[in-house]
Amino acid sequence: MPHLTATPGQTIGPFYGYALPFEADADLVPPGRPDAVRLHGVVTDGAGAPVPDALLEVWQADADGSVPQSPGSLRRDGWTFTGWGRCATDDAGGYSFTTVRPGATEAGAAPFFLITVFARGLTNRLFTRAYLPHDQTALDDDRLLAGVPAERRSTLVAVAEPTGYRFDVRLQGADETVFLTYPGH
Amino acid sequence: MGMTSQADLSAEIAAIESDYRSSGHDETQPRLDYPPYRSSLLRHPTKALQLADPETIERWAPCFGERDVSPLEADLTIQHVGEPIGERTVVTGRVVDGDGRPVRRQLVEIWQANAGGRYMHQRDQHPAPLDPAFTGVGRCLTDDDGTYRFTTIKPGPYPWKHHHNAWRPAHIHFSLFGTDFTQRMITQMYFPGDPLFALDPIYQSITDARARERLVATYDHDVTTHEWATGYRWDIVLTGSHRTPHEDDLGDDH
Numbered sequence: 001m002p003h004l005t006a007t008p009g010q011t012i013g014p015f016y017g018y019a020l021p022f023e024a025d026a027d028l029v030p031p032g033r034p035d036a037v038r039l040h041g042v043v044t045d046g047a048g049a050p051v052p053d054a055l056l057e058v059w060q061a062d063a064d065g066s067v068p069q070s071p072g073s074l075r076r077d078g079w080t081f082t083g084w085g086r087c088a089t090d091d092a093g094g095y096s097f098t099t100v101r102p103g104a105t106e107a108g109a110a111p112f113f114l115i116t117v118f119a120r121g122l123t124n125r126l127f128t129r130a131y132l133p134h135d136q137t138a139l140d141d142d143r144l145l146a147g148v149p150a151e152r153r154s155t156l157v158a159v160a161e162p163t164g165y166r167f168d169v170r171l172q173g174a175d176e177t178v179f180l181t182y183p184g185h
Numbered sequence: 186m187g188m189t190s191q192a193d194l195s196a197e198i199a200a201i202e203s204d205y206r207s208s209g210h211d212e213t214q215p216r217l218d219y220p221p222y223r224s225s226l227l228r229h230p231t232k233a234l235q236l237a238d239p240e241t242i243e244r245w246a247p248c249f250g251e252r253d254v255s256p257l258e259a260d261l262t263i264q265h266v267g268e269p270i271g272e273r274t275v276v277t278g279r280v281v282d283g284d285g286r287p288v289r290r291q292l293v294e295i296w297q298a299n300a301g302g303r304y305m306h307q308r309d310q311h312p313a314p315l316d317p318a319f320t321g322v323g324r325c326l327t328d329d330d331g332t333y334r335f336t337t338i339k340p341g342p343y344p345w346k347h348h349h350n351a352w353r354p355a356h357i358h359f360s361l362f363g364t365d366f367t368q369r370m371i372t373q374m375y376f377p378g379d380p381l382f383a384l385d386p387i388y389q390s391i392t393d394a395r396a397r398e399r400l401v402a403t404y405d406h407d408v409t410t411h412e413w414a415t416g417y418r419w420d421i422v423l424t425g426s427h428r429t430p431h432e433d434d435l436g437d438d439h
């Protein structure tokens with residue numbers, strides 16, 4: 001049991017755009033790299049309208065399943081994989097990361113991108129997982145997915161595309177994305 | 186929606202807080218669904234959050250180091266030629282986890298309006314002057330005790346188009362990382378005694394008065410420096426860490 005009560009979160013507000021983005025923030029690897037994949041999608045609200053003032057962060061294992069612990073995300077050298085990136089949505093609510101496929105952190109585990117969503121109008125951050133769609137056995141065995149109602153599971157699984165993956169984030173509505181909370185939150 | 190009066194909005198805020206008080210529940214975080222903050226209406230999840238057992242990647246956080254952040258970025262008053270206008274102030278405190286352990290060598294990012302309540306951002310249309318000597322963006326790494334420290338200018342309150350005559354209390358936006366990614370958070374720090382607290386639907390989206398006060402810094406004369414800057418202290422508690430001591434030992438090998 002934690003002894004201290006956590007400080008409350010607050011909305012990111014509308015004016016982070018000159019503060020939080022940085023050069024190559026969404027390029028965890030350079031776009032030209034042979035093993036580069038694209039992780040992209042659109043953030044929409046309860047009316048289906050794009051959210052042009054959201055900020056997404058991705059945090060993931062390296063292709064071999066190891067947890068990156070190298071500094072350098074804010075000043076990328078083009079060679080070091082730091083596992084973390086940030087992307088503000090565009091006017092159409094779109095975001096796009098250039099990265100590598102995360103590997104399984106344990107044998108048999110279903111690999112996923114961990115995604116954090118901030119937005120004006122969102123009073124606190126939201127977490128979700130974008131699972132890779134390839135290994136159906138691993139997805140079937142995944143404990144989190146098993147606990148999600150079957151009709152909502154697909155909101156947690158990225159869609160394979162020739163260049164990578166598409167993962168849309170629906171903040172509200174019939175096909176609302178499953179968002180996560182963790183013990184102690 | 187732009188023309189709701191402050192009195193009507195304040196009545197909505199008061200009704201929710203009164204319901205909360207009589208509920209007997211204990212809330213420590215803002216409500217995602219908080220109708221007085223109109224921008225939240227279509228942007229909050231309507232379904233319950235799914236409880237997840239943190240997996241490996243969630244029990245680690247990205248590393249930042251000297252190559253990411255220059256020590257100069259912690260002083261927002263020296264980023265341009267000339268001195269910014271306003272009250273020079275130092276904001277410092279500790280970042281700790283739910284067990285009180287310091288969050289060491291981790292990234293803290295801030296952004297804020299200038300002394301006149303204006304952001305250096307294209308979308309900010311408030312007709313207060315921009316200050317060419319002040320951008321309002323800072324970064325630092327916590328030290329081995331979890332302490333961060335920024336030198337800045339006290340931000341002014343600013344109007345927003347949320348309802349008629351809507352004003353935000355003066356605040357500094359803070360972005361924080363922990364040792365686990367599940368501790369990631371963005372919040373706002375306020376200054377003590379702001380008369381706008383009661384009127385602000387963002388501050389009041391935290392329905393519990395004690396929880397709200399955790400966002401308010403304390404004036405600290407020991408942080409204030411002779412003939413230079415006033416000082417405020419604000420400590421930050423992140424949600425508990427899920428990493429076991431065994432995993433922490435592995436982390437020391439890196």
Ligand SMILES: [Fe+3]
Binds near residue numbers: 013015298356
């Ligand atoms: Fe603000």
